Amino acid sequence: MNKTEIPDNSLSEQDEVFSLAVDGMGGDGAPEVVVAGLAAAAERHRGIKVLLLGDEAQLRPLLAKYPKAASICTIWHTDQSIPMDMKPTSALRMRQSSMRLAMDAVASGRARGVVSAGNSGAMLALAKIVVKTLPGIxxxxxxxxxxxxxxxxxxxxxxxxxxxxxxxxxxxxxxxxxxxxxxxxxxxxxxxxxxxxxxxxxxxxxxxxxxxxxxxxxxxxxxxxxxxxxxxxxxxxxxxxxxxxxxxxxxxxxxxxxxxxxxxxxxxxxxxxxxxxxxxxxxxxxxxxxxxxxxxxxNGAVFVGLNGVVVKSHGGTDAEGFTAAVDVAMDMVTHxxxxxxxxxxxxxxxxxxxxxxxxxxxxxxxxx
Missing domain, CATH: 3.40.718.10 (Isopropylmalate Dehydrogenase)
Incomplete structure (x- = not known):
């Protein structure tokens, strides 16, 4: 499944729906911590399909290093990522960032949930504006x-x-x-x-x-x-x-x-x-x-009350911690x-x- 794909925002009945959209560039140890964490997640969750968003030049060698992660991931290339210290107002203007595209994937129905270890303020702001709150919340x-x-x-x-x-x-x-x-x-x-x-x-x-x-x-x-x-x-x-x-x-x-x-x-x-x-x-x-x-x-704080599953991993986590965040997201999607x-x-x-x-x-x- 390891391939480069740049989906549009529309979703037809034939399109593949991913279990999770994962921000490959968010967090202090990204992208290696993210990919290593996904390798462990591949063993824990049968049938998991991940849309991995980030710089293909950095992600592809890591997927070659972690073949179990490669077996569940499809790359969605973007060379933009949100720095950990960026203000949410500035992050909202980056429409092609890996975090924004992950949110777009959930909002369009292409993925059921988002996991990112990136900027917390930016993630909350994007979740509110892109994924939006559930009716009644x-x-x-x-x-x-x-x-x-x-x-x-x-x-x-x-x-x-x-x-x-x-x-x-x-x-x-x-x-x-x-x-x-x-x-x-x-x-x-x-x-x-x-x-x-x-x-x-x-x-x-x-x-x-x-x-x-x-x-x-x-x-x-x-x-x-x-x-x-x-x-x-x-x-x-x-x-x-x-x-x-x-x-x-x-x-x-x-x-x-x-x-x-x-x-x-x-x-x-x-x-x-x-x-x-x-x-x-x-x-x-x-x-x-x-x-x-x-x-x-x-590890894995959740923004609840949204039109999709949104899980925030700690920015300084290691691969094991990132896997735990994926576990939380998959539990929520599955149940x-x-x-x-x-x-x-x-x-x-x-x-x-x-x-x-x-x-x-x-x-x-x-x-x-």
């Missing part, structure tokens, strides 16, 4: 998976929307539930709203209104209520919903705590001969913990992620009607 959100004591948790929003109203939070709950079903394989994921306390009177009005709406929705049996920061790592719920500002702070704080803990453990085990002997005794357990908390396992959101929204249209404003949904119990 006012704003897309960024979702990702994080480790907990009990397993994994889906968190959203992680930075796409700094300020949100109650409707946005309810939509995020719908999208988070669908994501947990598709990627974690949970039949009925539990949902929590991140707050400063678990009591019903805690938090601002938008949180209390969103909680009331979820209790009246088809998700009522899965809605746990309010959760606090420590509940994220405790695995109290399968999905944690918050605004983008709070979610991003929580995510970065968690990453920082993990790095600090790793640094402190290294210091402890280097303090003397007794500590070094102790390290040798506990090393198998530490190696297992390192594997469990490996950030590459959780009908967007169909699940559409189905939920169809049963919640009256609940989320713009005419039903916040005053009409004011909580019955006043704030103390």
């Amino acid at each position: 006012s704003r897309p959100a960024m979702a990702a998976i994080s480790p907990t004591i009990k397993g994994d948790v889906v968190m959203l929003d992680l930075g796409a929307n700094v300020a949100c109203d109650w409707r946005n939070l309810v939509e995020f709950a719908v999208m988070g539930e669908a994501f947990a079903k598709a990627v974690l394989g949970l039949p009925a994921p539990s949902i929590g709203l991140l707050n400063i306390g678990s009591e019903e009177l805690k938090g601002d009005e938008k949180l209390r209104v969103a909680a009331e709406a979820l209790r009246e929705s088809p998700l009522a049996s899965q809605f746990h209520g309010f959760v606090e920061g420590h509940d994220i790592t405790a695995g109290t719920t399968d999905v944690v919903v918050t605004d983008g500002f709070t979610g991003n702070v929580a995510l970065k704080t968690g990453e920082g705590v993990l790095k600090m803990a790793t640094t402190l453990l290294r210091r402890v085990f280097k303090r003397g001969i007794v500590s070094k002997i102790g390290y040798l005794l506990v090393r198998p357990g530490l190696e297992r913990m390192k594997e469990w908390l490996d950030p590459r396992r959780y 009908g992620f967007n169909d699940s959101i559409r189905d939920r929204l169809s049963h919640m249209s009256a609940l989320l009607s713009p005419q039903q404003n916040a005053e009409e949904r004011e909580p019955a119990v006043p704030v103390s």
Whole structure:
């Protein structure tokens, strides 16, 4: 399937539909990290077909080096790519960039999803304008998976929307539930709203209104209520919903705590001969913990609420991490992620009607 192809934006019944459109030039280690990651993905996903966008002169020698990647890829040549530090407004003007053409492929129906390790701001801007939001979704959100004591948790929003109203939070709950079903394989994921306390009177009005709406929705049996920061790592719920500002702070704080803990453990085990002997005794357990908390396992933030699957790999990831991002995208494509959101929204249209404003949904119990 390794060939050069420059498709137009129209799609006929005879045209091949690709599983994913992959930005071959996005990320610090591109294009080799991308191609090496696709080689591993070829082994994990039978029947996967990838439209690989980027500079053919760079991609073709790499596909020769990684024949398994070559077996699933069709090259769509472009010599334009979006730098990691480019502003989104400038990136929008690059209509022939590898990232833009990947988005075009999804918008035209030529591919079912996009994976890129490129510029995050540019990717979100292009996704909104080119792929567009699903009907009934006012704003897309960024979702990702994080480790907990009990397993994994889906968190959203992680930075796409700094300020949100109650409707946005309810939509995020719908999208988070669908994501947990598709990627974690949970039949009925539990949902929590991140707050400063678990009591019903805690938090601002938008949180209390969103909680009331979820209790009246088809998700009522899965809605746990309010959760606090420590509940994220405790695995109290399968999905944690918050605004983008709070979610991003929580995510970065968690990453920082993990790095600090790793640094402190290294210091402890280097303090003397007794500590070094102790390290040798506990090393198998530490190696297992390192594997469990490996950030590459959780690589692949998703812009949810769009007319297609859009997965953002970390820009500095390696091949294994990029494969994990492809895994997330394929799980969503295979399990009908967007169909699940559409189905939920169809049963919640009256609940989320713009005419039903916040005053009409004011909580019955006043704030103390």
